[in-house]
Amino acid sequence: MTATLSVAAILAESARRYPQRVAVVDGDQRVTYAQLWREALTYAAALRDLGVRPGDRVALQCPNVVDFPRAYYGILALGAVVVPVHLLLTAPEVAYTLRDSDARLLVCHPAVAAAGAAAAELAGVTVVAPADLAHAAPLRSYASREPQDPAVVLYTSGTTGQPKGAVLTHLNLVLNATVNVFDANDARPTDVVLGCLPLFHTFGQTVGMNGTFRLGATLVMLARFTGDAALDLMLAEGVDVFHGVPTMYLALLDAAAHRAELPRLRLCISGGASLPVAVLERFNAAFATSIFEGYGLSETSPTATTNQPHFGTRAGTVGHPIWGVEVEVARAEVDDRVELLPPGELGEIVIRGHNVFAGYLGRPEDTALAVVDGWFRSGDLGTKDADGFVTIVDRKKDIVIRGGFNVYPREVEEVLARHPGVAQVAVIGVPDPVHGEEICAVVVPADGAALVAEDLVAWSREHLGRHKYPRQVRVVAALPLGPSHKVLKRELRRTVVAMTPSIGVTDT
Template sequence: MVMSTYGNATLSAATILSDSAERRPDHLALVSGAERITYGALWHSALRYAAVLRERGAGPGDRIGLLVHNSPHFPVAYFAVLALGATAVPVNVLLKSDDIAYILRHAKARLLVCSAGSLGEAEPAAEAAGARVLTVGAGAGPGPHPALDELAAGAAPIAGPVPRSPDDIAVVLYTSGTTGRPKGAALTHLNLVMNVTTTMLSPFAMRPADVLLGCLPLSHTFGQICGMGTTFRAGARLVLMGRFTAEEALDLMEAEGCTVLMGVPTMYLALVEAAARRPGRPGLERAYSGGSALPVETLAAFEAAFGCPVHEGYGLTETSPCVAYNQPGLPRRPGTVGKPVWGVEVAVTRPGAEDALEPLPAGEVGEIVVRGHNLMAGYVDDPGATAAAFVDGWFRTGDLGTLDDEGYLTVVDRKKDVILRGGYNVYPREVEDALLRHPAVARVAVVGLPDPALGQEVCAVIVPRDGLRPDEKLAETLLAWGERHIAAYRRPRRVVFLDRLPLGPSGKVLKRELAALLGPAGDAGRPVA
């Protein structure tokens, strides 16, 4: 028997909810459509869900898939799994059957809790993976699968959270698979409790009186741990959106008195555009961006439109997720992701060093490495990937960045996204930031295309602003603008227009998918210049 690092100490991430339920049972925890649920009711529902899961044979250490839309069923099922001592495996509801089956099979999930509306993709996936299905949500009712919410309504709740060791696995979150098959990052109870408690204080500064707009998918780490987790830990209120649209977000923020917003850059851009079409503004006090780089122009436009500061940060699935943030009480540095959160260290090291890390001086570009309470236990059933990700206790992020003399971190790009053109390193984010300053560009992703002479050529994939015709003339205008404003070795020589960019659940552009769409000649979209 392997002894826990923490001896006889116990800790359950279910206490993120249960503590607030004990302290503030009658305070509103969750608003979802017409439903308004108190902390006491939410926790009691989770304990009843846990009872049904236990009756179905689930127990400590078992992995349970959660294919649940943004609805009250997600937090209830999530905290039920944690209270039972089992491991939650959230699954993105946008995935297709083959991808769902891969995650369930790889995680060895015994059960799948599934929104009734997702059964079309979930049923064949669960059958292929050997997982039993329980449904939740309207329409579950009579059918081939038990309805977890209906069974729970008549169940006696379990007594409370099953004691777990701090280093037991609480959640397995699968990466977006931007570089291959998704990997399962195993996060411990300590990871969740520490990251939620730390970031609740700073950067999120969540207080019981706060109201957060829950517009991020709860299956993803940003919405799940930063959004739902810190809100419930603080005893604040979560106003949940089933699916983000800028107009509905503005309506909800005004109607519910939201004080805090967490979102990805595409949401901030959409909110700026929607706000320009209507009077009135919600009384936001602060906003937080993550998931991918927030263009400085978008940050400035949002602050001008909404009158509240935007704090940009950085994190990864493997770091539970927060690494660094522009934090209240410290000078904000737009364009940076601020300083490391409490208990976390960040260094920038020479890229390519395999067995030992070589720290670089301030200002030099290198690989970002992280250590602290936030590091995952490892990748599920992938000792090779786990070993490659850690060196001397540091996690290698695969991201390139710089640290300045005051400890502010700037993320430059993914190592795998760097374009090698004629012997020069071209960082796509720098080119993207420059192109976003052109008024015709709504969204942009820069990728490298094979070139026989230079190795790779720089290609800008652009979504034009509404009302603009994506034709040869616009492409030539943008290329000429790039010639004036971007250094010769990194300016794009090709422009491709698309209606939308392929995005992962965190809002990151899926550049591998984009490159495959373009093909080696970059001849997808319309037109190519």
């Protein structure tokens, strides 16, 4: 007999154990675990009646409202595979996802129906709204799946070409959610978690939604994140757990500056991008809490490492590997094999364990490049010290090579983030006829700060090595953010050359 495992069990078991506990708060709606599971089984039956079969892929385009978990777990309960769709994609981009995934159906929320319907027509795929699935007689239970069967296909951002579908198994996702809440973090069944990270994204989906439901805690939905909206909702609903990316922490800090009352946050987790230590320190002081920074990728379900109470925390690091996962540093310039480096040496972060994906959908060559000698090659550069703490230095592709010297943007960003006039900063390389690449800092001024670019260059020269400080500074009102609130450096690189520089320094 083959062992079975399904991500659907996360919701099914909490409905069995805590039927009357509130699973989701969405505006005025308070949906219990029993109710949410019954609705998921109803959606599953409706999808079956539309011809969806176990193993079929079903695309889901939905904001952070209760319809997302209804449809997500409904698709899984039927034994089908969820293909979450980014909300900010154009119709042709959504159509690409539908075609590439060979989606049988698109479940599209009315809030994004214009793009979804147009995409479905382009791809020749049937589209239904969540409300269309609400009237069937619910399934008796969920379909059995094998642990290595696909559960979710997450599309990468496509920074190095067309987006690729990372295939995550039931084993990947059940274990990642379980380890996150029972081993890696001090999560509790009494938690009230703010669900503001996009649920179509791996961080919000696994750490936020699946982790919360695995524990039997409560997820408070926030469809459109702003600092003020988040603080209002936290206070109104007694939220005590926050998961966010660095730009969200900055937004909360800005909003907190004008308030007398702040929520009592017991547990805060940061991921998705490197959190400047200066922001971590300011947030911990303002909210009287501790941020636990972690690290992961779509291909690792996502969590690979995090600062954990068991091992202690160290600011500026992403902590230790989670239970059952190995994270090491390999020689970055060697592509065809994995050569592990000793503690303290800089190289490419490599990962193996229950969290590593099954491969890229329909792309065996790309999978073979990504998984070498049983290790997933992350594309991130970092170190692992003698105490086991992992530090991410930068993406391999983000390194600036100025005059033959490697400059790591994150190191420069950490320094500039401590300037009192800087609210946000992103450092990129721009073409330069003399040095090959020049270092450019794109900065957002702090509220009320009259940021003078020349002064920032001079300040940087005092705090950074001669080959590291930015010779070019652009002052902007805001940095471009993706749907998961991460800074889009590729967008900056496209636009920054066309911008009039605030200052350009040509010395060597």
